[in-house]
Amino acid sequence: MRSYRAAAITVLFSLALSACVPGIKPPSPAETAAAQQAAALASQGQFDQAAQAYLALAAQNPGRASHYRLLAAEDYRQEDALDRAAPIIASIDRTQLQGDEPVRLDLLRAEIALRQHDPATALRLTSQPGVSVPPALQPRQLELRAQAMAASHDYWGAGRTRVQMDGLLHGLDRTQNRTQAIDLLTKEGVDELKQRAAAMHPGDRMLPWINEALTRLGVVVAQAQPNLGQPVGTLLPGAGANVRQGYKVPAKLALLLPEGNDFAGVSQAIREGFFAAYFNAASNHAPRPSVRVYDSVGTPDGAVKAYQLAVADGAQLIVGPLTRGAVGAVLAQSSLPVPVLALNHPDNDTLPASGATEFALRPETEGAQVADHMIERGITRAYVIISDDDFAKRAAGAFKAELVARGGQVVGQAQITSGSVNYHSAIAGLSMTDSSTTPAPAPA
Incomplete structure (x- = not known):
């Protein structure tokens, strides 16, 4: 879950800030050009060369040395060369840093601590009270905190931290984080998870995650049942209402x-x-x-x-x-x-x-139900016609799997463009493939 920064913008903004600090002379045109060149190298993925360029700038500009050393260390991190970043980090003067740079320094130090098998230091650096972490850095901070907790065998804390991350992630990062969160919670064991769930309010954000972990451990999670005063189905008296016990309507x-x-x-x-x-x-x-x-x-x-x-x-x-x-x-x-x-x-x-x-059917469920209905009516051979969207492909995959599993046969498949109403080519392909088969379009 690493993100490449807009290096040139970061460098120029940092230089502008440092120029406003009393006692530090503003960057010369030559320094600004060199910083831009280093940022360009980083944006092209040449992190080692970019780090060397930043270190050269640090040596030439003592007033901004820590700023450039931090950029160099971050580029070594992008190279997965934390061993080279560690001595640079140790030489940084925190008092020279501005804006979000102190937070970035702490995150680098935490990552290096994890690499050196020191989760206690990493946890301290990622759990400092009163430290405002910019939104862009929050996923990385929580990721490092979760890793530190897991390395310290605090699986509950690590799982909760990953649940906290869930709304900050997207795509593959989110999918991987969810898998890791459930894996961590399962390490708590059935009894511990049950005790934690029993102590929670019904709307607690952690409950569905605990239930998923319990399901993974083979425990059937009971659904909350309504508290009924009479047997289910009993007609309730009053004003001729045909309302049965268990019926409750919101205002x-x-x-x-x-x-x-x-x-x-x-x-x-x-x-x-x-x-x-x-x-x-x-x-x-x-x-x-x-x-x-x-x-x-x-x-x-x-x-x-x-x-x-x-x-x-x-x-x-x-x-x-x-x-x-x-x-x-x-x-x-x-x-x-x-x-x-x-x-x-x-x-x-x-x-x-x-x-x-x-309240809906997933495409896989819909496709499987179509196959079930066909088999129940004695139709065992099908030619599948689907559109090219993801829903139709997923439904068709489930349809074919279910039909074959129940003794049927898919003799061919054709695909049409979404929104198309011209089935001529699909029908023509069908007649050439198997004239004895009736088309059975999958859900589209």
């Missing part, structure tokens, strides 16, 4: 739907179905909540803002959002103060806090 409900042009049709269909059921509840004299619809815009940020607005307005249950990206963003929040019934699955396998439910 205020929020519906999060995107209202933009790209989603207008889908949103309208969901809205109409939702309110059809809502008004039909009146025929049973069932209690109904007040409902307010919020525009989630169709973007992850818009969905999070809509969720937070609904919470501020007093909603006790939130239905939505709709798109996978929006669902992932809402469920990735550090806490969910109001329960969510999401209308899709997140596309990043987000582990939500307690109180979140997903």
Whole structure:
């Protein structure tokens, strides 16, 4: 999880700051040009040459020597040459550093300490109270802290630190961090995890991670059951209401739907179905909540803002959002103060806090169900036609695996461009492949 800095901008900004410090003369044009050349070498991946150039600048400019030595050490780090960075770090005068440089120095020192099998020093350097860490450096600080805790056999602390990192990461970094977090928690053992879970509030952010770790250890995690006063299904008396025991409705409900042009049709269909059921509840004299619809815009940020607005307005249950990206963003929040019934699955396998439910089929589930329905109807041979998007490919893969597992056969496959309505080439390919097979399009 290393990120390359915008070296030229960093150097120029640092030089401008140092020029403002009393007693330090501003950099000469020659020094500025040399610093820019060193930064250019680093941006091209020539870290060893860049480090040598910075060390030369440190020797020529004592007032900014620590600044240049820090840059040199960071370039050696990029080369994975921490052994060469260590003596440079030891020669840095912390009082000469400005801006975020003291934090960067501490992170380098922590990384070197870990390499030298000194997790106690690394933990101290990454857990200093009162130190403000810039957002761009927070993932690296937490990563080093988690490594130090794990090296000290504090698996719970390391796991919690990685959970804290989850919202700061993206893509492969996030996936790897989640795997490491669960692996660390499993090292706590079943009994310890159960004790920790029992002491937590229902909405604690760590609960789903603990449950995942327990599942990994082979423990079946029980779901919380409602506290019923009478047997399930008992009709409750009063005003002719046809409401059974166990039914509980919130006073205020929020519906999060995107209202933009790209989603207008889908949103309208969901809205109409939702309110059809809502008004039909009146025929049973069932209690109904007040409902307010919020525009989630169709973007992850818009969905999070809509969720937070609904919470501020007093909603006790939130239905939505709709798109996978929006669902992932809402469920990735550090806490969910109001329960969510999401209308899709997140596309990043987000582990939500307690109180979140997903109402949707994954493409793999949908594809497997198509195969099951075909087998149940005696159809054992299929030619698969799919579009070229990720959803269709995942559904088709599950469809083929399920069909073959249940004794069926996929005799061929054709792919069409997303949004295409011309199946001529796919049908022509089918007739040439196996004229006795009926096309069975997988979900697209």
